[in-house]
Amino acid sequence: MSASVTSVAVAGASGRLGTLICDVVESHPDFELAARLSSRSTAEEGAGAQIFVDVTTPEASPAIVERAVRRGQKVLVGTSGWSSERIASLTDLVAEVRGAGVIVVPNFSLGSVLGTALAQIAAPYFDSIEVIEAHHPAKIDSPSGTAVRTAELMAGARERAGRGPAQAPFADQRARGELVAGIPVHSLRLAGVVARQEVRFGGAGEVLTVQHDTVSNESYVAGIRAGLEAVRDAAGLTVGLNRVLGLGADL
Numbered sequence: 001m002s003a004s005v006t007s008v009a010v011a012g013a014s015g016r017l018g019t020l021i022c023d024v025v026e027s028h029p030d031f032e033l034a035a036r037l038s039s040r041s042t043a044e045e046g047a048g049a050q051i052f053v054d055v056t057t058p059e060a061s062p063a064i065v066e067r068a069v070r071r072g073q074k075v076l077v078g079t080s081g082w083s084s085e086r087i088a089s090l091t092d093l094v095a096e097v098r099g100a101g102v103i104v105v106p107n108f109s110l111g112s113v114l115g116t117a118l119a120q121i122a123a124p125y126f127d128s129i130e131v132i133e134a135h136h137p138a139k140i141d142s143p144s145g146t147a148v149r150t151a152e153l154m155a156g157a158r159e160r161a162g163r164g165p166a167q168a169p170f171a172d173q174r175a176r177g178e179l180v181a182g183i184p185v186h187s188l189r190l191a192g193v194v195a196r197q198e199v200r201f202g203g204a205g206e207v208l209t210v211q212h213d214t215v216s217n218e219s220y221v222a223g224i225r226a227g228l229e230a231v232r233d234a235a236g237l238t239v240g241l242n243r244v245l246g247l248g249a250d251l
């Protein structure tokens with residue numbers, strides 16, 4: 001392995017996103033694929049790589065990420081399930097481990113990140129907000145990580161603007177979706193869909209919709225490349241492709 005080439009291990013390499021990440025690593029002149037890991041891999045496999053990528057499952061991800069951080073690897077996380085609570089404990093871990101560098105990217109698609117940013121701009125101006133996300137039927141978790149992140153960021157934007165929680169009437173009824181940071185989120189798992197998110201804002205006599213569609217996994221390629229390039233020299237914890245691309249903080 002040449003000194004200028006950075007080695008990468010991918011946990012979840014046999015999955016949909018992991019396969020794509022391995023392709024991106026292999027086609028990038030600065031990186032070399034050191035290990036393809038699956039659910040059957042041992043904890044030691046991939047330990048020698050400089051960068052460790054986690055794209056597994058929300059259940060498995062925290063332990064996999066902690067192990068990689070503790071052994072001094074730079075870590076890029078694309079797995080969903082990294083809610084604000086999980087991010088808080090990751091922040092503590094990163095502060096504890098000297099030299100740690102972790103980037104968590106809830107969505108590698110530029111359009112999705114911009115959609116979430118636009119939703120944050122709108123959130124303080126509309127008390128009535130609902131999120132509808134749709135994904136392919138093989139997705140094991142719901143709501144999506146992107147929907148959770150979007151709802152949390154919209155609630156934060158409202159709080160910073162001095163607005164109270166969004167309205168969520170009759171939220172105790174099951175068909176009203178799952179409340180995330182006080183905002184109802186509805187999940188569809190539908191053949192023919194890759195990934196879609198709609199954020200609907202209701203106001204007096206009007207509805208604003210911020211919608212993003214991923215129509216193929218190609219939408220993740222540029223974000224994956226940017227994440228890999230950024231995590232090489234990462235210090236501390238970074239959350240969101242917007243920060244990786246220098247598009248600003250959480251608005």
Ligand SMILES: NC(=O)C1=CN([C@@H]2O[C@H](COP(=O)(O)OP(=O)(O)OC[C@H]3O[C@@H](n4cnc5c(N)ncnc54)[C@H](OP(=O)(O)O)[C@@H]3O)[C@@H](O)[C@H]2O)C=CC1
Pocket residue numbers: 011012013014015016017018037038039040055056057058060077078079080081105106107108109145220
């Ligand atoms: N950030 C983003 O832009 C995107 C994020 N995602 C997220 O990435 C994650 C993976 O999605 P996707 O590729 O579609 O999922 P898949 O089900 O296709 O792949 C899951 C991968 O994780 C592995 N795995 C499962 N359980 C474990 C375990 N206990 N320990 C270690 N590895 C395990 C599987 O290995 P095996 O083959 O052995 O079962 C497989 O390689 C999800 O959380 C998804 O939401 C997806 C797309 C885009």
Ligand SMILES: O=C(O)C1=N[C@H](C(=O)O)C[C@H](O)C1
Pocket residue numbers: 080081106107135136139143144145146147194195
């Ligand atoms: O599982 C997926 O496919 C996706 N998962 C991520 C999420 O949960 O938000 C990102 C994207 O929506 C695709």
